[in-house]
Amino acid sequence: MDYSSNRKKIALSTLALFITVLHFLPFYVLITTALKEKSDFSSKWVFPFDISWSNFREAWEAANLGNALLNTGIITFFAAAILIIVGSLAAYPLARRQTKLNRFMYMFFIAIMVVPPLAALVPLYQLVVNLGLMNTHQVAIFNNVASYLPLTIFLYAGFIRSTIPKSLEEAARIDGAGTFRIFFQIVFPLLKPITASILIIACVYIWNDYQFAIFFLQDESVQTMTVALSKFFGENANNLNLVAAAAIIATLPMAILFLLLQKHFVQGLAAGSVKE
Amino acid sequence: MTVSTKKIGRTKQNSSLWWMYLPALLFVVFFIVYPFLNGIRISFTNWNGFSQTFDYIGFRQYTRMLTDPDTWTVVRNTLIYGIGSTIFQNVLGLAYALLLNQSVHFKTLTRTIVYLPVIISPLIMGYIWYFFFSYQGGALNDVLIGLGLERINVLGNVDINIWIIVFVNTFQFVGIAMIIYLAGLQSVSRDFYEAAEIDGASSFQKFKNITFPLLMPSITINMVINIIGGLKLFDVIISLTGGGPGNSSQSMSTFMYDLYFGREDAGYAATQGVLMMVIILILSLSALIYFRRKEVEA
Numbered sequence: 001m002d003y004s005s006n007r008k009k010i011a012l013s014t015l016a017l018f019i020t021v022l023h024f025l026p027f028y029v030l031i032t033t034a035l036k037e038k039s040d041f042s043s044k045w046v047f048p049f050d051i052s053w054s055n056f057r058e059a060w061e062a063a064n065l066g067n068a069l070l071n072t073g074i075i076t077f078f079a080a081a082i083l084i085i086v087g088s089l090a091a092y093p094l095a096r097r098q099t100k101l102n103r104f105m106y107m108f109f110i111a112i113m114v115v116p117p118l119a120a121l122v123p124l125y126q127l128v129v130n131l132g133l134m135n136t137h138q139v140a141i142f143n144n145v146a147s148y149l150p151l152t153i154f155l156y157a158g159f160i161r162s163t164i165p166k167s168l169e170e171a172a173r174i175d176g177a178g179t180f181r182i183f184f185q186i187v188f189p190l191l192k193p194i195t196a197s198i199l200i201i202a203c204v205y206i207w208n209d210y211q212f213a214i215f216f217l218q219d220e221s222v223q224t225m226t227v228a229l230s231k232f233f234g235e236n237a238n239n240l241n242l243v244a245a246a247a248i249i250a251t252l253p254m255a256i257l258f259l260l261l262q263k264h265f266v267q268g269l270a271a272g273s274v275k276e
Numbered sequence: 277m278t279v280s281t282k283k284i285g286r287t288k289q290n291s292s293l294w295w296m297y298l299p300a301l302l303f304v305v306f307f308i309v310y311p312f313l314n315g316i317r318i319s320f321t322n323w324n325g326f327s328q329t330f331d332y333i334g335f336r337q338y339t340r341m342l343t344d345p346d347t348w349t350v351v352r353n354t355l356i357y358g359i360g361s362t363i364f365q366n367v368l369g370l371a372y373a374l375l376l377n378q379s380v381h382f383k384t385l386t387r388t389i390v391y392l393p394v395i396i397s398p399l400i401m402g403y404i405w406y407f408f409f410s411y412q413g414g415a416l417n418d419v420l421i422g423l424g425l426e427r428i429n430v431l432g433n434v435d436i437n438i439w440i441i442v443f444v445n446t447f448q449f450v451g452i453a454m455i456i457y458l459a460g461l462q463s464v465s466r467d468f469y470e471a472a473e474i475d476g477a478s479s480f481q482k483f484k485n486i487t488f489p490l491l492m493p494s495i496t497i498n499m500v501i502n503i504i505g506g507l508k509l510f511d512v513i514i515s516l517t518g519g520g521p522g523n524s525s526q527s528m529s530t531f532m533y534d535l536y537f538g539r540e541d542a543g544y545a546a547t548q549g550v551l552m553m554v555i556i557l558i559l560s561l562s563a564l565i566y567f568r569r570k571e572v573e574a
Binding site: 009012013015016017019020023024025026027029030033041043044045086087089090092093094097099101102105109112113114115116117118119120121122123124125126127142143145146147149150153179183204207208210211225226229230233240243244247250251254255257258259262265266 | 292297306310383387391403415529532545553
């Protein structure tokens, strides 16, 4: 390798490292804050010499985070499962059968993506009250499913169009298999890569949801991580060390998932963005 | 006999299979379309959000909205959140992608750290930056004091706080733009560059004439998702400023939330919802159409 390109590599690598440090700064501040006692008034930049884990235990108990973790887990699990089943099922005819009706329906689902969920807040709230779904897991599950279905259908339809051969379906049909069976036994298993990506994206969105949760899950028994945290912040605005510890606990599950499945995160995004 | 089986086969192939998307349709209609249409109806009432009775008052909420100075503050903020974040996320995201697309060390580390905020709740991201920007004991003010300067109250300053929110939103989602641009860059064939090098093209010429046009699809998708995300901004505002001081950093989403739950003004909140829908629709559709046309040209 010649001298100038080697020097260029060192310069660019230094720049990359600098960007990394810059982007890590807020997390560094978060960590130092969480590891300090309330009585420690040192600057947030100073790493604590005697690390205190007590904030984590105190935040866990005071903000009822165990309960919030469970609620968030239940909602995320069921919403993601429904999203995958209903979404893949819907995408199949929309991708494969180019009838006038289906073309219109596909456009309809795509158009829904633009609708901001909060624009319909007032009537949605009324609907949820009338259905008696206030402060239930179902309301969060249904709302999340409805709001991420268009994206799910979009990603599945693109994948089916570009990677699932039509001949496969025709071969199965000659054997006399019904559409439903063809779909679940032959098509769905082939959708595994995109299903993994959609699952990851959906789980992150639903896990982090605050807009729906803050309106419909006010009761402590059903509150999710984000709602628990925003209440906790309101009560402990002058004890940020506790809030920092709670924020780390709330973030950890998705952060671990991300670090383990990083490849799929990146692939999912790329899949959605590359044109067919 | 053979003819009739063929016919059955063909009609089967041409059927819409509408029952397969019926469940999806029900979800969307019930939880998005119906509430949205009902919201238009409520925007013509003086409903307070909980009582059983209300009156239809025609366009009065609409004239109120157009003459309400808060409306314009909120619309201006929403546009700054939407357009400002879109510009910063795309410029930075493209710069990062161009850097990481070369042969550099720390590639995976940089990509991981830049992308990490994407998976964190925007609400929590707001709190994390609050530790940084808060007036009392914030990390930023510690630096300023260390340098012998005055502390500043960035979140309480009505000229700065909206830009802090744009900054935090950019910081959080620049990773998405970066990844999409990286995928786009990696799909550009090396042959183009080699041909250009033979013709003696400079780095800038290569970027302008090869990279940029071929990245147009990535630019379109980034522009559209960033603008929709920015215009819907809610969580991060709640955690950083709560929309204040006054209404100075309120977005349309937080303003509606405040009108409905804080001021029991549901009819007016619904009217603001209609305005928000119209603005998002116009902006995202124009972005989509504009950049799609560019793609065709390129």
